[in-house]
Amino acid sequence: MFDSLPVLPPDSILGLAAACRADPNPDKVDLTLGVYMDETGLCPVFESVQQAQRELVSDEKTKVYMPPIGDAAYLSGIRSLVLGADLESRFGNRVTAVQTPGGCGAVRLGAEVLHAAAPGTTVWISDPTWPVHIPLMGSVGLQFRTYRYYSPQLKGLDFDAMLADLEEAAPGDVVLLHGCCHNPSGADPSAQQWQQLAELLVERQLLPMIDFAYQGMGAGLEEDAQGLRSIMGSVPEMIIAVSSSKNIGLYRERAGAVIFIGGDDRAAEAMASQAVAAARRVYSMPPAHGALLAGRVLSSPELRQAWVLELEQICGRINGLRASFRDALATATGRDFDFIGRENGMFSFLGLSVEQAQRLRSEKSVYMLDSSRINIAGLNAGNLSRVVDAVVSVL
Numbered sequence: 573m574f575d576s577l578p579v580l581p582p583d584s585i586l587g588l589a590a591a592c593r594a595d596p597n598p599d600k601v602d603l604t605l606g607v608y609m610d611e612t613g614l615c616p617v618f619e620s621v622q623q624a625q626r627e628l629v630s631d632e633k634t635k636v637y638m639p640p641i642g643d644a645a646y647l648s649g650i651r652s653l654v655l656g657a658d659l660e661s662r663f664g665n666r667v668t669a670v671q672t673p674g675g676c677g678a679v680r681l682g683a684e685v686l687h688a689a690a691p692g693t694t695v696w697i698s699d700p701t702w703p704v705h706i707p708l709m710g711s712v713g714l715q716f717r718t719y720r721y722y723s724p725q726l727k728g729l730d731f732d733a734m735l736a737d738l739e740e741a742a743p744g745d746v747v748l749l750h751g752c753c754h755n756p757s758g759a760d761p762s763a764q765q766w767q768q769l770a771e772l773l774v775e776r777q778l779l780p781m782i783d784f785a786y787q788g789m790g791a792g793l794e795e796d797a798q799g800l801r802s803i804m805g806s807v808p809e810m811i812i813a814v815s816s817s818k819n820i821g822l823y824r825e826r827a828g829a830v831i832f833i834g835g836d837d838r839a840a841e842a843m844a845s846q847a848v849a850a851a852r853r854v855y856s857m858p859p860a861h862g863a864l865l866a867g868r869v870l871s872s873p874e875l876r877q878a879w880v881l882e883l884e885q886i887c888g889r890i891n892g893l894r895a896s897f898r899d900a901l902a903t904a905t906g907r908d909f910d911f912i913g914r915e916n917g918m919f920s921f922l923g924l925s926v927e928q929a930q931r932l933r934s935e936k937s938v939y940m941l942d943s944s945r946i947n948i949a950g951l952n953a954g955n956l957s958r959v960v961d962a963v964v965s966v967l
C-alpha cells in the first residue's frame with residue numbers, strides 16, 4: 573500500500589532549525605524558531621512552573637482521562653487572563669472555552685467550529701501570516717483570501733491597505749487577526765487602529781478570529797490584550813485561539829485553549845460542544861500535564877505573582893535585545909533600523925532578500941528564515957556582534 577507513497581520534505585521552519593543543529597560551526601546562531609531563549613541559549617522552564625510541577629507530582633493521585641472540555645482551573649485562569657475581569661463579568665455565559673493541545677489545537681478547533689457553522693467559509697489572513705495557519709485551517713475546508721498587512725517599504729503595518737482589502741470582505745467572512753506580536757513581522761496595530769478595525773468588523777458584519785499566542789511577550793499582559801478586548805467590546809461573536817507555549821513556557825506540554833464568544837448563551841454552548849465533538853473525532857481528550865501546571869500557576873496568588881514577574885523579565889530582555897540590535901546595526905551600517913525597536917514580541921523582518929538570508933546561513937552559520945524573519949530572543953551578549961557583522965557582510 574505504501575510503496576509509492578511520497579516522502580514529504582520537513583516543515584520549512586523546523587527543517588532550518590534541524591539544519592542549524594547539524595551545522596558543525598561552533599559559532600552558529602539559530603534565529604529560526606519562535607522559541608524564547610535566555611542568555612545561555614536555553615529555553616528555560618519558568619521557576620513558577622517548576623514549583624507547580626513539584627506540587628503536582630506530590631499531589632497527583634490519578635492519570636485518568638481529562639474531561640473532554642479540559643481542566644476547569646486552567647480554563648478559568650486563561651479566560652480571566654485574556655478577557656480581563658470587566659469583559660468576563662459583562663459577557664457571563666456568552667463565553668465558553670475548551671482546552672486544546674497548544675495554540676495549534678486552538679486554531680484548529682476554532683476552524684472546525686467555523687466550518688460546522690458555515691462550511692467552506694472564507695477566512696481573510698494577513699499577508700504575510702504564520703504559515704501554519706494555512707494547513708491548520710485549510711485542511712478543515714475553509715477558503716482563504718489575504719489582506720495586505722506588512723509593507724517592506726514602510727517597514728511596518730500598512731494599515732490603509734489592510735482596511736482597503738477588508739472592505740472587500742463579504743458579510744459572514746472571517747478575519748484572522750494576530751492579537752499581539754504579529755508573527756512573522758512583529759508589527760501590530762496601534763490602540764486607535766484596533767478601534768478602527770472593530771468598527772469595520774461591525775459595519776461589514778465580519779467575524780473576528782484572534783490568534784493570541786504571545787500575550788505578555790510584547791508590552792505586557794494587560795497591554796497586549798487591549799486590541800483583542802476592544803474588538804470583543806464591539807462585535808457580537810468572536811473566536812480566540814490561546815497558546816500557553818510561550819508565555820508560560822509550556823511548549824512541549826501542548827497547552828492551549830479556544831475561547832468562544834456567542835451572540836447568546838446557547839450559541840456559546842453550541843460552539844464549545846462542536847469543538848469538543850471535533851476533538852473527539854481526532855484525539856478525544858486534551859493532554860493533562862501542561863494545563864494542570866498552568867492551572868496551578870494561574871490560580872495560586874503566590875505562583876501567579878512569581879510567574880508575572882518572570883514574564884516581565886522575559887519581555888524586558890526581548891525589548892532590551894531589540895534596542896541593542898537596532899543600535900548596533902545602525903552604527904555598523906549608518907542606516908536606519910528604527911523599525912526593529914517599534915515592533916513587538918520575538919519576531920522581526922530584517923528586510924533582506926532570500927539570497928542574502930541563504931548566504932547568511934551558508935557563509936556565516938547565522939540561521940534565519942528565507943523571509944529574513946529572525947527570533948530576536950535568539951540573540952545574546954555572546955552572539956549579537958557576530959550576527960551584526962554577518963548581516964553587514966551580506967548587505
Ligand SMILES: Cc1ncc(COP(=O)(O)O)c(C=O)c1O
Nearest residue numbers: 606674675676702755785815817
Ligand atoms: C502565531 C502563532 N499562533 C499559534 C502558535 C501555536 O503555538 P503552539 O501550538 O505551540 O502553542 C504559534 C507558535 O509558534 C504562533 O506563532
